[in-house]
Amino acid sequence: MTITKAHSLFKKLESETNKKSELKVYTKFLHILSKLQSRNFSEEEIQAIEKELDSLALESNPRSSKRQYTKALSKFETYLKDTFSLTTAGYYTGLGMALGMCFGVAGGSLIDRTIGTSSGLALGMLIGLCIGRYMDSQAKIAGNML
Numbered sequence: 001m002t003i004t005k006a007h008s009l010f011k012k013l014e015s016e017t018n019k020k021s022e023l024k025v026y027t028k029f030l031h032i033l034s035k036l037q038s039r040n041f042s043e044e045e046i047q048a049i050e051k052e053l054d055s056l057a058l059e060s061n062p063r064s065s066k067r068q069y070t071k072a073l074s075k076f077e078t079y080l081k082d083t084f085s086l087t088t089a090g091y092y093t094g095l096g097m098a099l100g101m102c103f104g105v106a107g108g109s110l111i112d113r114t115i116g117t118s119s120g121l122a123l124g125m126l127i128g129l130c131i132g133r134y135m136d137s138q139a140k141i142a143g144n145m146l
Contacts, residue, residue: 001058007033007103049080092136100128
């Protein structure tokens with residue numbers, strides 16, 4: 001499936017639904033596909049992306065389309081990250097906050113059982129947010145952000 005064909009498919013799906021959860025997935029797919037269309041890829045890279053779009057089986061009509069498209073979006077984002085080092089906006093920020101929460105709770109529980117867990121969680125999220133924002137800005141400067 002070509003990038004243009006996938007873009008038109010999601011445009012059509014977006015116009016046919018009124019569910020917010022489905023609209024969110026379709027909009028995110030449309031954003032990624034439009035950014036991919038505007039980038040300069042070699043012919044081999046375009047063929048690899050189109051092959052990946054084919055493997056996602058986007059044109060099949062399942063009963064639970066939101067679930068299928070959410071999984072396809074996640075798989076496609078992972079493919080773009082692994083193959084081309086392309087990330088979406090806020091990728092590292094979300095990752096940093098999640099890791100910050102984990103380490104914050106663990107570190108806070110080691111320090112003090114009553115106050116430490118919640119303050120460790122907040123401190124971990126803050127540190128993760130700062131690191132994630134920095135990494136997002138570096139990805140944007142390097143041109144690796146969609």
